[in-house]
Amino acid sequence: MTIATATTDLMLEATGISKTYGAVVALKSASLAVRPGEVHALMGANGAGKSTLVKILTGAVHPDAGRIVVRGRERTVHSPAEARRGGLVSVYQDPSLIPDLDIRANLRLTETPLEPFRHWLAEFGLADLDLSSRARRLPLASLRIIDLARALAIEPDVLMLDEMTAALPANLTERVLEIVGNMRGGDRSVVFISHRMSEIGSVCDRATVLREGETVGVVDVTAGSEERIVDLMLGQIVDQAIPQAKREERRTTNGERPRLAVQGLGLDAKLYDVSFDVHPGEVLGVVALEGQGQDELFEILAGSRRPSGGQIFVDGTGVSFHHPADAIRVGVVYVGADRAQALLMQRSVRENIAVPFTAHLGRWGLIDLTRERRIVDEAVRRLQIDARAGNEVRRLSGGNQQKVTIARWVAGGVRTMLCFDPTRGIDIRTKQQIYVLLRELAEAGAAVLLYTSELKEVQLVCDRAIVIFGGRVVAEVDRADADEATLLRAAYHLQSGAALPEQLAASAAEMATGGPTTGTTEERVVSA
Numbered sequence: 001m002t003i004a005t006a007t008t009d010l011m012l013e014a015t016g017i018s019k020t021y022g023a024v025v026a027l028k029s030a031s032l033a034v035r036p037g038e039v040h041a042l043m044g045a046n047g048a049g050k051s052t053l054v055k056i057l058t059g060a061v062h063p064d065a066g067r068i069v070v071r072g073r074e075r076t077v078h079s080p081a082e083a084r085r086g087g088l089v090s091v092y093q094d095p096s097l098i099p100d101l102d103i104r105a106n107l108r109l110t111e112t113p114l115e116p117f118r119h120w121l122a123e124f125g126l127a128d129l130d131l132s133s134r135a136r137r138l139p140l141a142s143l144r145i146i147d148l149a150r151a152l153a154i155e156p157d158v159l160m161l162d163e164m165t166a167a168l169p170a171n172l173t174e175r176v177l178e179i180v181g182n183m184r185g186g187d188r189s190v191v192f193i194s195h196r197m198s199e200i201g202s203v204c205d206r207a208t209v210l211r212e213g214e215t216v217g218v219v220d221v222t223a224g225s226e227e228r229i230v231d232l233m234l235g236q237i238v239d240q241a242i243p244q245a246k247r248e249e250r251r252t253t254n255g256e257r258p259r260l261a262v263q264g265l266g267l268d269a270k271l272y273d274v275s276f277d278v279h280p281g282e283v284l285g286v287v288a289l290e291g292q293g294q295d296e297l298f299e300i301l302a303g304s305r306r307p308s309g310g311q312i313f314v315d316g317t318g319v320s321f322h323h324p325a326d327a328i329r330v331g332v333v334y335v336g337a338d339r340a341q342a343l344l345m346q347r348s349v350r351e352n353i354a355v356p357f358t359a360h361l362g363r364w365g366l367i368d369l370t371r372e373r374r375i376v377d378e379a380v381r382r383l384q385i386d387a388r389a390g391n392e393v394r395r396l397s398g399g400n401q402q403k404v405t406i407a408r409w410v411a412g413g414v415r416t417m418l419c420f421d422p423t424r425g426i427d428i429r430t431k432q433q434i435y436v437l438l439r440e441l442a443e444a445g446a447a448v449l450l451y452t453s454e455l456k457e458v459q460l461v462c463d464r465a466i467v468i469f470g471g472r473v474v475a476e477v478d479r480a481d482a483d484e485a486t487l488l489r490a491a492y493h494l495q496s497g498a499a500l501p502e503q504l505a506a507s508a509a510e511m512a513t514g515g516p517t518t519g520t521t522e523e524r525v526v527s528a
Helices: 049-057 080-085 101-111 114-123 141-152 168-183 196-203 226-234 294-302 324-329 347-352 354-357 370-381 398-412 428-443 458-461 482-489 503-511
Strands: 002-007 012-019 024-034 041-044 064-072 074-075 088-091 156-163 189-193 206-211 214-220 260-267 271-278 282-286 308-313 317-319 332-335 415-422 447-453 466-468 472-478
Touching: 002 141, 012 049, 012 206, 012 332, 024 041, 024 049, 024 189, 041 049, 041 196, 041 226, 049 064, 049 088, 049 189, 080 088, 088 141, 101 141, 141 156, 141 168, 168 196, 189 196, 206 226, 214 226, 214 347, 260 282, 260 294, 271 294, 271 308, 271 332, 271 447, 271 472, 282 428, 282 458, 282 482, 294 324, 294 332, 294 415, 294 447, 324 332, 347 398, 398 428, 415 428, 428 447, 428 458, 466 482, 472 482
Parallel strands: 024 214, 041 189, 041 206, 088 156, 156 189, 282 447, 282 466, 332 415, 415 447
Antiparallel strands: 002 074, 012 024, 012 064, 064 074, 206 214, 260 271, 260 308, 308 317, 466 472
């Protein structure tokens, strides 16, 4: 770690932080200034760069440019271990424990003192935790608390909590907020990331807002400041750089049987009584902030996870998926954000697109290579994949890799497509091509369920959208009303601006556990 002396009254100051991943700009000139004894919120819509900034500050990611000062001394951090020794510790969104090691071994890796760690475990009601247990055998909530107790035991100058409460039940959430609140006014500081406005209002002093990788404002957290924060997150709503996809208004579905219907779907501590339907010729958007249950919903519908309750209907017939192959067999296919998991990276474009043809073989026999080549070539042409079909997929750009995952199902004929953030991390031109393709699929009779972390995509592509908050569907918005401001307020569970359904208040109180709690949302939303 390189250290230089600087003059500052701040506990932490980061200026001019930038980071790019190829053509994707994660951060561009972001800044953050945290005072001693302050709980400072870091706010922004999905993809604004919050997690990237935290990872840079704690050495998990190296910035392209920027300056970091801690307690008046400039630091260049090359690893999380260096960051810990320099007083910067983070609890990330996902547990950072090694699954196949026991808890005691994980503590040794981070040089965590045992007695302070046990003290903090006891503070969270986990005094009896067996430290010889392997991390993979513990529930997610326990892993999050272990991560937090480990961080607190190190006594960092700046503790960074990235969506710390997202996977916790109500009692542990309240305890975390109490402990964070007690740190205010002390000799240490906290950087607090949360999509729950009530949490920001209850523990934070100020909020820094990021938008598209830049710091766009710092707001004092006071009563009524949530509107100012939302305005900063939205910025210029109309994005002229992304033209609207050509589309037709969805035809009426009166009396028409849904292609995909979900009734009362549940998953312990993740989803509660989720119901909706998608008709042939329709693109239904799913809007949710990070960790609200959308990942689990798509995993269930794709057949990779079993629900704890509810029913799924495909073309009016009840189905039960035990494996992704079960979903594919009835025409429900999945396109995810992570191309590497879906593709055979060492194989050619042609072979990747042709996978469904070989999967449908019921017995030994010859593959009709002429037919296969014709259909693959048509899919490559239709999606404008910028590579020869014989090239290895790993040599393609991220955008072209994503088009290959979609082409695989287009070539075989798609009836119901689940798209989970399919345009994440790809260039604007390729995004536009995918928008047009999804509309063309719908107009040809397919049903598309689209989760997107970019709110502008909803009006570009979707006929209507549902909003998920705390594992529940809390709003449904027609395309005409699905502007970014309305969707963001619904996703953040704010009732100002456009009117939202009355059930939002109840679902906010239940978001942590799925059961009712005392008090109302309004009593806790002080600011953000």
